[in-house]
Amino acid sequence: MSVYLDHAATTPMFDIAIDAMNASLRKLGNPSSLHAEGRSTRKDVEDAREKIAKGVGCLSSEVIFTGSGTEANNAAIKGLFWHSDKKVILISSIEHHAVLDPAHWLVEHEGAELIEIPVEADGVIDLAFLNKTVAERVSEIALISVMHSNNETGVIQPIAEVVKIAGDIPVHCDAVQSFTKVALSFKDLGLFAMTISGHKVGGPLGIGALILRRAVEIPALLHGGGQERDIRSGTLNAPSIVALAAAVEAKLYDASKVAELRDSFEAGVLASRPDAVINGKSAPRLPGISNITFPGTQSDSLLLLMDSQKVSCSTGAACTAGVHRPSHVLMAMGLTDVLSQSSLRFSFGTTNTASDVAYALSVLPDVIERGLAANAVGRK
Template identity: 45%
Template structure:
């Protein structure tokens, strides 16, 4: 957590008021919540009334997908199609699978290009097959594995042309690139606190004024009667503090991280000649802090554990898919073959990353790759 978030969190912990109560401590908690709501809205270029606090990105995604689908089906029963990109986080993909199995939704995965992007013409073609049957569209703002940035405003405009609501998961984007809810055209937007240096277990769903959303939970009617439950006042305060700090430093930090990432990629290429880069090229179409590389002849899990033994932490995909012995669905959707997908790693750089971290990786990457390749060859010879 950022120092600003820790300070806000610990200050709020000292007062145990319930923000829904009318007594003095409740009013103090309510003031903290509403001032934090205003700060988060300002950071994301939204109205305070559009901010619905949740327990994180997964809840926000589920609230958006299920809540919008139920509301749209109730108003217009014919709207049963749900269009989402094939490279979404599991919080979206598993939610729409549940809608298909339990709610008779017709789910369609929008294909992506070789960089992991949904093209506006692809979305338009999918909608045009039967526009009046589409309940909602969801396309993530920036991919959490390969770092490709989507043209959210263009995609939202396509959906709105047909009167369809548009949601975007911006968990990976906020704090890394400029994000404006007002300018995005999105009807709902997901954000998570821990990606910004805030507390784990805190998030928000931004929802346009006037948009009808069916709740997942019922109870006290908090958060516009969309998300009942006693608010986590310390978490809300820390979330707002982290978001404000992350967004304020984003322009400068993005330049620093992009340079660090490009240095990492260039030096890995110089050290491991047959390495392959995945996702969009360096520039505005890619997040500044993510490098996604394929090491032919290696298993990603082997590379991950060997690097971890040297104190270098990386990933074979999103943390929510860790430990699952299958290639990345993101890479497969991009047209990458299964063998190459299995030998891929994501290196994530953030506010605590420095040039010395890249140096540490370069010192060990070739010996680690050689060892992983030997292990892979032995496994192949032994048949497993």
């Protein structure tokens, strides 16, 4: 038996998305061409844009297709900064590296000043700190970026409050993990920019989108043919765009089922390991993410031991897998360096079943005992 509990890293493509992608792959035509084949492919892209816009609560003209969520985050952070004559950037201390790294790049290369918004012990940003900082430095702030939910803990952030505090300051939100899993509306939140990604929602790898207010024009990262409002040049990836739209329109994610699986798993973990700590449990969370600290273990060892039992999970963001360092997210929440390296992320999806939970729970006690023993030997 093999159990996949790493849906926060990537999800299986929905069959309906695979079928849509296959059909599009068989069509000939560059969506920028003016002949019949090009116009037909362009129509497919624009129909898909409409479906995605409906799913995310924005205008179709506000959907800018990119090659990934990372590209969309980079375009938003750098573009909004370059669009302003101000130098201060505010981001939360728990952002994905796709936001953290471009912000740091702007500090190193463009003279930006970066202020990180701390989080409380439950993983929710400190709104009082944000309010105070905005009040004191409103005339200097180019943009604010706070993720909708955290990729390691699943903790959902109060984005509506962030936008309210920001006032006229542009707010960007990385909503890659939240899209299709919880209520999410670009318009209702009042955001300037938002990021989504295909492979987190049953769509294909290699497709994402920047949702950007129609009235906002930011400098481009890629120059060329002028596609996507002249913000993201490059031939549009029609098959992936069509597949993403199919996944979004299908609405196959069952939040209540996924939450039930996660809760059942967490109850089982605590029953067998009362010393385990579920990080962010007291805050609102996504249905499928569970981040658990097992004191006295080493997370990399636990991951490999779980993998040997055919259970796939992770130590945090897949993008930083293989890099042995403590989680900046867990440390921001107050965990020590050691505890931050004693945690695993289990993330559930619609394809998981109760038998998956039962199997993972059946192998976990032995894995933890072996992990404790290995860590004890390593400390000698």
